[in-house]
Amino acid sequence: MIKYSIKRIFSLIPVIFAISIILFGLNKIMPGDPVNMMIPTSAKPEQKEQLRKEITEQLGLDKSLPEQYIAWVSNVAKGDLGYSTWKNDDVKNVIADPLKNTVILNFFVLLLALSISILAGIRSAIKKNSIIDQFWQVFSLVCMSVPTFFIGLCLVYIFALTLKWLPSNGMPADLNNIGQWVRYMILPVLTLTITSLAGTIRYVRNAMLDALSQDYIRTARSKGLSEKVVVYSHAFRNALIPIVTVVIAQISTLFSGSMITEAVFVWNGLGQVLLTALNRRDGFLVIAMNMFYAIVYLASNFIADITYALVDPRIKLD
Amino acid sequence: MKLLEINNLHTYFETKRGLIKAVNGVTLSLEEGRTLGIVGESGSGKSQTAMSILKLFEKNQKIYEGEIKFMGKNISDSTAKEMSHIRGNDISMIFQEPMTSLNPIFTVNRQISEVLRLHQGMSKKEAEEQSIKMLESVKIANPQRVNKSYPFELSGGMRQRVMIAMALACKPKLLIADEPTTALDVTIQAQILRLMNDLKAETGTSIIFITHDLGVINQMADDVAVMYCGQVVETAPVDKIFQKSEYIHPYTEGLLTSIPRLDSDPKKRLDAIPGAVPHPLNLPKGCKFAPRCKYATDKCRNEEPELKAVSPDHNIRCFFPVKRGDK
Amino acid sequence: MNDKKKENAFQKFGHSLKSLFSGGFFGRKQLNVLEEEEIQSPSKVIMKNFLHNRLAQIGIVGFLFIFSFTFIGSMFYPMDPLYTEPLLQDIKPGRGYLSYDEDLNKAGVKDIQSGATFTIALDNDGKVYSWGQNLEGAFDIPSEVTDETIAKIAVGDRHALALTKNGEVIGWGYNNFNQDQLPFEVKNRLFDQKVVDIFAGDKYSAVLTDQKKLYVWGSTMTNHLDIVPDEYQGHIKEVRTSTYNMLLLLDDGRLVPLGVSGSPLTDNIPKKIASGELKVKDYAMSFRNAVVLDDQGKIHVWGSTDNGLLNVPKIKEKVISVAGAKNALYAVGESGKVYAWGSDALKETNVPADAKGTKKVYASYFQMYAVNDDNKVIASWGNNGYLLGTDGTGRDVFIRLMHGGKVTLLVGVIAVLISAFIGVLIGMVSGFKGGWLDNLLMRLTEIITSIPFMPLVITLSSFIGTQMSSDNKMYLIMVILGLLSWPPLARLVRSQILIEREKDFVLAARAMGIKEHSIVLRHILPNVISMAIVDMTLNYAIMMLQEAALSFLGFGVQPPMPSWGNMLNAAQDSTVIQYYWWQWILPAVCVLIAALSVNLIGNALGDAIDPKANEK
Numbered sequence A: 001m002i003k004y005s006i007k008r009i010f011s012l013i014p015v016i017f018a019i020s021i022i023l024f025g026l027n028k029i030m031p032g033d034p035v036n037m038m039i040p041t042s043a044k045p046e047q048k049e050q051l052r053k054e055i056t057e058q059l060g061l062d063k064s065l066p067e068q069y070i071a072w073v074s075n076v077a078k079g080d081l082g083y084s085t086w087k088n089d090d091v092k093n094v095i096a097d098p099l100k101n102t103v104i105l106n107f108f109v110l111l112l113a114l115s116i117s118i119l120a121g122i123r124s125a126i127k128k129n130s131i132i133d134q135f136w137q138v139f140s141l142v143c144m145s146v147p148t149f150f151i152g153l154c155l156v157y158i159f160a161l162t163l164k165w166l167p168s169n170g171m172p173a174d175l176n177n178i179g180q181w182v183r184y185m186i187l188p189v190l191t192l193t194i195t196s197l198a199g200t201i202r203y204v205r206n207a208m209l210d211a212l213s214q215d216y217i218r219t220a221r222s223k224g225l226s227e228k229v230v231v232y233s234h235a236f237r238n239a240l241i242p243i244v245t246v247v248i249a250q251i252s253t254l255f256s257g258s259m260i261t262e263a264v265f266v267w268n269g270l271g272q273v274l275l276t277a278l279n280r281r282d283g284f285l286v287i288a289m290n291m292f293y294a295i296v297y298l299a300s301n302f303i304a305d306i307t308y309a310l311v312d313p314r315i316k317l318d
Numbered sequence B: 001m002k003l004l005e006i007n008n009l010h011t012y013f014e015t016k017r018g019l020i021k022a023v024n025g026v027t028l029s030l031e032e033g034r035t036l037g038i039v040g041e042s043g044s045g046k047s048q049t050a051m052s053i054l055k056l057f058e059k060n061q062k063i064y065e066g067e068i069k070f071m072g073k074n075i076s077d078s079t080a081k082e083m084s085h086i087r088g089n090d091i092s093m094i095f096q097e098p099m100t101s102l103n104p105i106f107t108v109n110r111q112i113s114e115v116l117r118l119h120q121g122m123s124k125k126e127a128e129e130q131s132i133k134m135l136e137s138v139k140i141a142n143p144q145r146v147n148k149s150y151p152f153e154l155s156g157g158m159r160q161r162v163m164i165a166m167a168l169a170c171k172p173k174l175l176i177a178d179e180p181t182t183a184l185d186v187t188i189q190a191q192i193l194r195l196m197n198d199l200k201a202e203t204g205t206s207i208i209f210i211t212h213d214l215g216v217i218n219q220m221a222d223d224v225a226v227m228y229c230g231q232v233v234e235t236a237p238v239d240k241i242f243q244k245s246e247y248i249h250p251y252t253e254g255l256l257t258s259i260p261r262l263d264s265d266p267k268k269r270l271d272a273i274p275g276a277v278p279h280p281l282n283l284p285k286g287c288k289f290a291p292r293c294k295y296a297t298d299k300c301r302n303e304e305p306e307l308k309a310v311s312p313d314h315n316i317r318c319f320f321p322v323k324r325g326d327k
Numbered sequence C: 001m002n003d004k005k006k007e008n009a010f011q012k013f014g015h016s017l018k019s020l021f022s023g024g025f026f027g028r029k030q031l032n033v034l035e036e037e038e039i040q041s042p043s044k045v046i047m048k049n050f051l052h053n054r055l056a057q058i059g060i061v062g063f064l065f066i067f068s069f070t071f072i073g074s075m076f077y078p079m080d081p082l083y084t085e086p087l088l089q090d091i092k093p094g095r096g097y098l099s100y101d102e103d104l105n106k107a108g109v110k111d112i113q114s115g116a117t118f119t120i121a122l123d124n125d126g127k128v129y130s131w132g133q134n135l136e137g138a139f140d141i142p143s144e145v146t147d148e149t150i151a152k153i154a155v156g157d158r159h160a161l162a163l164t165k166n167g168e169v170i171g172w173g174y175n176n177f178n179q180d181q182l183p184f185e186v187k188n189r190l191f192d193q194k195v196v197d198i199f200a201g202d203k204y205s206a207v208l209t210d211q212k213k214l215y216v217w218g219s220t221m222t223n224h225l226d227i228v229p230d231e232y233q234g235h236i237k238e239v240r241t242s243t244y245n246m247l248l249l250l251d252d253g254r255l256v257p258l259g260v261s262g263s264p265l266t267d268n269i270p271k272k273i274a275s276g277e278l279k280v281k282d283y284a285m286s287f288r289n290a291v292v293l294d295d296q297g298k299i300h301v302w303g304s305t306d307n308g309l310l311n312v313p314k315i316k317e318k319v320i321s322v323a324g325a326k327n328a329l330y331a332v333g334e335s336g337k338v339y340a341w342g343s344d345a346l347k348e349t350n351v352p353a354d355a356k357g358t359k360k361v362y363a364s365y366f367q368m369y370a371v372n373d374d375n376k377v378i379a380s381w382g383n384n385g386y387l388l389g390t391d392g393t394g395r396d397v398f399i400r401l402m403h404g405g406k407v408t409l410l411v412g413v414i415a416v417l418i419s420a421f422i423g424v425l426i427g428m429v430s431g432f433k434g435g436w437l438d439n440l441l442m443r444l445t446e447i448i449t450s451i452p453f454m455p456l457v458i459t460l461s462s463f464i465g466t467q468m469s470s471d472n473k474m475y476l477i478m479v480i481l482g483l484l485s486w487p488p489l490a491r492l493v494r495s496q497i498l499i500e501r502e503k504d505f506v507l508a509a510r511a512m513g514i515k516e517h518s519i520v521l522r523h524i525l526p527n528v529i530s531m532a533i534v535d536m537t538l539n540y541a542i543m544m545l546q547e548a549a550l551s552f553l554g555f556g557v558q559p560p561m562p563s564w565g566n567m568l569n570a571a572q573d574s575t576v577i578q579y580y581w582w583q584w585i586l587p588a589v590c591v592l593i594a595a596l597s598v599n600l601i602g603n604a605l606g607d608a609i610d611p612k613a614n615e616k
Helices: A002-029 A034-040 A045-059 A067-079 A093-125 A130-146 A149-164 A178-212 A215-222 A227-265 A270-279 A283-313 B048-055 B080-085 B108-120 B123-139 B141-148 B157-169 B186-203 B212-218 B237-242 B250-257 B298-302 C002-024 C042-051 C055-078 C141-148 C184-192 C397-433 C435-450 C453-464 C471-486 C487-501 C504-511 C516-553 C564-570 C574-579 C579-610 C611-615
Strands: B001-017 B017-030 B035-040 B061-070 B091-094 B174-178 B206-211 B225-229 B231-235 B307-311 B313-315 C110-114 C117-122 C130-134 C150-155 C159-166 C169-173 C195-201 C204-209 C215-218 C238-239 C245-250 C255-259 C280-285 C289-294 C297-305 C318-325 C328-333 C338-342 C358-363 C368-372 C375-380
Touching: A002 A067, A002 C117, A002 C195, A034 A045, A067 C204, A093 A130, A093 A178, A093 A270, A093 A283, A130 A178, A149 A178, A149 A227, A149 B048, A149 B231, A149 C516, A149 C564, A149 C574, A215 A227, A227 A270, A227 A283, A227 B212, A227 C453, A227 C516, A270 A283, A270 C453, A283 C042, A283 C435, A283 C453, B001 B048, B001 B206, B001 C564, B017 B035, B017 B048, B017 B061, B017 B225, B035 B048, B035 B212, B048 B061, B048 B091, B048 B174, B048 B206, B091 B157, B108 B123, B108 B157, B123 B141, B123 B157, B123 C110, B174 B212, B186 B212, B186 C117, B186 C289, B212 B237, B212 C195, B225 B237, B225 B250, B231 B237, B231 B307, B237 B250, B237 B313, B298 C611, B313 C289, C042 C055, C042 C579, C055 C397, C055 C579, C117 C150, C117 C368, C141 C169, C159 C204, C184 C215, C195 C238, C204 C238, C238 C280, C245 C280, C245 C375, C255 C579, C289 C318, C289 C328, C297 C358, C297 C375, C318 C358, C328 C358, C328 C516, C358 C375, C397 C435, C397 C487, C397 C516, C397 C564, C397 C579, C435 C487, C453 C471, C453 C516, C471 C516, C504 C516, C516 C564, C564 C574, C564 C579, C574 C579
Parallel strands: B017 B231, B035 B206, B035 B225, B091 B174, B174 B206, C150 C195, C280 C318
Antiparallel strands: B001 B017, B001 B061, B225 B231, B231 B313, B307 B313, C110 C117, C117 C130, C150 C159, C159 C169, C195 C204, C204 C215, C238 C245, C245 C255, C280 C289, C289 C297, C318 C328, C328 C338, C358 C368, C368 C375
């Protein structure tokens, strides 16, 4: 197990290296001069030159590219993600809160989407071609074809603006008030859940259908097992293997996908930070965000691999 | 006493293109302690007859007519609950594909114990012990180890032994074996057949043995039923089919002459039955075999023959049964 | 089975639903089972399976609809991307602005004046009519007005006034600047005067009294129209209104401007007219231009060069009257012919043939009416309304949907082509060559998939595309989307090749000395092509959605070039979501229809190529 994990981690190293180069390259093609942004407009012209020099040195921009890259990588490895010119603070401080908000949002989405899609997917598979099945089929097809933000806008239109049950966007004013959190989270969570349901229901359904069509299901029935045991124990346990891996691998998609929803609901998450950072030309912040998303992707894939090996006895770990 | 009696059984599939009459008026019976071999080409309805007994149906499949009497009780309209009591307990079944018929993510122990705990109410531990005993009884060399294994760790023959052990775990009255050896190597095939015969002698379980291989029938069966297009065309004790019978169905004759024999003339071509099994949605009007039958007359093409006794234990569905000596 | 009956009922329902989907309107005849199973070439079978799939048919029809709407429709409705019309912002869907009330002709027309989307008319019996689209209540004539005999009407862009026979002024409609009610100061001045005429412009109103004094109120902060110089007061004979100016005809024959000065309209008044040397018989104003008809039947035009309003057509006859809409001017000749010039963006100069025999043209904003000698309306032209409303800058949503769709569909196609080309190429090279090259390419694929799509696309679009023109930005989006979306296809192609290489026939062919590559290529190419087609189709839907999302966030196609995505950008404002549904629901629905159709086609293609997947 440990050996397998280590092997997997080692195989990721070249990928991480390449990604870091790409991200560093992004930083370099960024338009606008970050130094200029940091010079206060109130500074006098003769002061400006001095300030420019100082800031350039401070940011290490006077060194050669490889040197800058090495400095950047070693800083990142130390947990220093750079300096945000927008907030005048360390990037890691800037993204701490939004990271928490995004994680909270996505946690509930994952929970909801997973439970609904497993229930609905199994139901669809058992009652193949029934009304329920066809409803979910149409539902997922439509969800796959509708822009995420449109679902969000429709929910805002109905529940916030017309019925006035829920706030249309924003964050709770009192961060310790759970009731407020719930009120502000319902719509974004619902939006993201609906979007991610489209794929997962289909996936669960197909995995279940695949499992149910196997010979061992007939064997299980011939043993006199009740339909419940056949479906939930024999079939679902087998279907779970592909489902688990796909769902875990999907976490990263969820994170980057929540960006648009965060924009619609002005949710102070990582997506909002990235959008603002882009508008403010805050290079380090942008790079840090992209890096974060890439790390989430790699980590979730890694976890998916390990889980796959854990749940499927057929995969030998060594 | 008759263990199983099937009367005029009709099992159909509802499809987009129409009703597929997979089992179309099958009548069979099985005495306790005997082995009934059902033989026929693929698509003749032999597997579907077996599935009908346990009601292991697809969503679009059901019994339209007829009755299945098991130990004198009609089980053709049993509820799901009643059926699950019979399955695996009174009647159990083994299948053709040992590679895929076992659940890949459960251990052998779990899969055998499951039946024991369900039908015999055993505890986990008792079931485990019994499971090892069952594995021993099917002549598995290292039952403790195999018991803990996953199916993918076992060979095809081993898996089929595990299947048999599982099927016999509750000492069923009837074992249905649906081409249990078709997918196996010839040597393994012989071992499995011998094992089944031994177990039958030991336990007295009746067997329905389904195969397309007349050679296997000869080795295993006491009685034979020949099926064609969802119907039984001939029933007889096995020796009557292979040797003594005076009369025989032209289809059975065709099957027999298409087997290569050690004593046949090597220069002579084997007689294969011409043509193919008709499509189940496009069955001929009269005798189902008429289009492929060299003896067919206009009567055969227009009227359907009934299953008629030519001697007390020998029935043939044909207007003009072939007399053996004629050849 | 206890629930057998229930199950059956469900099954039957399912069957009827299924038969709904599986029937065809390509005139499929019921084939015999055996006929159907006749051996056909695989591509033919795929085509047949595909075309007989009801969902595929729906998809094809949906896509053809979207395609013809955007590509063919946009040919018939050209669009000026830079056009804006502040007065027509956020107009809700509706047409028939020009369908005048026929009853008006019974008593004869006394006056017709239109606002931005509606028209109010007065007949000779003093009865008031209205038609067109209601805007801020300006269309709803209050009961005080319908009960009274009305002497004069005046219509602004979003409000209206009526003057009763008794000299009472009643206003209605948009009232944010109190333009509907006579303010206290004006009322005070009127204690010894009688109102003889009323006027209305963009959110302001005015009255002219029997002492020839003019009082203006309403939105006068920017145009200063409320400041009427003392030297004019008491001499004002006639008044014409426009957004920022009024032209007053004084009783000494001089024509003087009021309001914002320093424009060609106020500064370029011909001297003869400004001095009163030329006798003004009739005059009219457009937004920044004016036309004067002298007693010789000749016209004089001045003002801004916008919309070609100074390019007066040649008129060989005597002119009997003139009129001015917001962006066009009109002159009526002796013969009853209407001469029109200026902007034709809302068909203002598109005078219909039935306008022959016109005596007078009534024009104020965008709707024009021609009246003959009998005071009957004989023709109307101009803006007849918007099928799907207007956006926040007064542009027709219907037309922008067509042109925006063209952009969205095109961006998707190019992106998909780029992605498919790279995907197939890399997949094939990787699958065939193997070894270090395969390793390298697969690493590359992994790297591209590791950096989440949306954040990277947005980052790239914003980093590279800052200084780009609207056109180049569109190309950039195509390329970025294409360059980042090929990995799944590459993997698919590669794995397909690897599977195929292991198959028995390849081994057999190899044993016979046939080159492995050529045999694999021959067998695999149809597979790869069909896979690529399915992938491209499904990917196409995704690309359209990505474009929409990008542009929604403001990182995609940049305005003024429309795309369905950037039309949705307006919906970031909750006022728009709540009150102007047509501005965000319609483009989103278009994206939905397009993506859904493409997904249906893609799914059906996938099923047709791999029927086993369908049987599951």
